[in-house]
Amino acid sequence: MDIELRDLSVGTIVSDVSLTAATGTVVGLVGPNGSGKTTTLRCVYRSLTPDAGAVLLGGDPLATMAPKDSARQLAAVTQDSQVDLDFTVAEVVAMARLPHKGTFERENEADAAICAEALKRVDATHLTERSVLTLSGGERQRVLVARALAQQPKVLVLDEPTNHLDIRHQHEILALVAGTGLTVLTVLHDLNLAATYCDRVHVLADGRIVASGRPAEVFTPALVAEVFGVRAFVVDHPVSGAPQLLYDRLVHQEEIQ
Numbered sequence: 027m028d029i030e031l032r033d034l035s036v037g038t039i040v041s042d043v044s045l046t047a048a049t050g051t052v053v054g055l056v057g058p059n060g061s062g063k064t065t066t067l068r069c070v071y072r073s074l075t076p077d078a079g080a081v082l083l084g085g086d087p088l089a090t091m092a093p094k095d096s097a098r099q100l101a102a103v104t105q106d107s108q109v110d111l112d113f114t115v116a117e118v119v120a121m122a123r124l125p126h127k128g129t130f131e132r133e134n135e136a137d138a139a140i141c142a143e144a145l146k147r148v149d150a151t152h153l154t155e156r157s158v159l160t161l162s163g164g165e166r167q168r169v170l171v172a173r174a175l176a177q178q179p180k181v182l183v184l185d186e187p188t189n190h191l192d193i194r195h196q197h198e199i200l201a202l203v204a205g206t207g208l209t210v211l212t213v214l215h216d217l218n219l220a221a222t223y224c225d226r227v228h229v230l231a232d233g234r235i236v237a238s239g240r241p242a243e244v245f246t247p248a249l250v251a252e253v254f255g256v257r258a259f260v261v262d263h264p265v266s267g268a269p270q271l272l273y274d275r276l277v278h279q280e281e282i283q
């Protein structure tokens with residue numbers, strides 16, 4: 027299932043953002059702090075209604091879908107995912123099954139197996155009975171990814187899914203989501219992770235998309251200097267061939283401003 031953002035605008039924060047994540051592709055949204063990435067994603071996972079434009083899920087406007095229907099198709103890991111009550115990890119992940127249940131239908135063995143498998147995939151089986159309030163930032167993040175997977179969506183929307191994760195778990199989570207075959211739209215701060223795992227990337231600056239394409243097309247020294255104010259060299263990864271950025275330290279900042 028594909029997802030299309032068509033001419034999305036939110037006040038002066040997001041202006042005419044259009045992009046499509048084709049079925050089964052991993053699409054990255056990158057950009058400096060405050061450029062509108064989270065605001066854009068909030069329109070996609072329905073915590074914000076755009077002032078103009080639309081989000082289309084498999085060609086259908088998200089705004090006209092019942093929340094439960096869209097929750098069966100689209101799952102999100104957000105920066106503001108609320109898990110601050112004293113639930114166990116198992117209970118938090120089990121919430122993902124609610125969109126698949128009737129009003130009075132209880133969780134069954136199949137649901138429990140789906141949740142257990144999701145926790146296993148993010149390397150968090152050992153946390154199953156823990157209170158979410160006791161988790162480290164990285165453990166919590168992996169549990170939230172497990173919850174999104176247990177929702178069995180067709181589209182995954184992720185806001186900085188690698189936040190708090192050590193380098194091994196950063197790669198594990200992105201390799202996992204890239205390997206699911208789901209359509210993935212993800213905000214990433216790390217351009218090298220984006221270059222490694224994304225099929226396409228879109229760069230936001232001041233609420234507008236200023237560059238789109240394959241990572242190798244988009245992540246040029248000129249783009250990185252202009253949008254992020256950092257001088258970078260681009261090298262091909264010796265094994266994968268993916269473009270990787272080597273950044274200059276900011277001792278001659280005036281040279282790039």
Ligand SMILES: Nc1ncnc2c1ncn2[C@@H]1O[C@H](COP(=O)(O)OP(=O)(O)OP(=O)(O)O)[C@@H](O)[C@H]1O
Nearest residue numbers: 039057058059060061062063064065066213215230
């Ligand atoms: N509810 C709001 N009211 C006022 N300003 C807002 C609101 N939400 C976001 N903003 C502002 O809009 C801009 C974009 O915010 P947003 O969180 O979308 O950026 P971002 O690209 O995700 O940033 P970061 O990389 O720092 O997470 C910021 O300047 C932010 O302060």
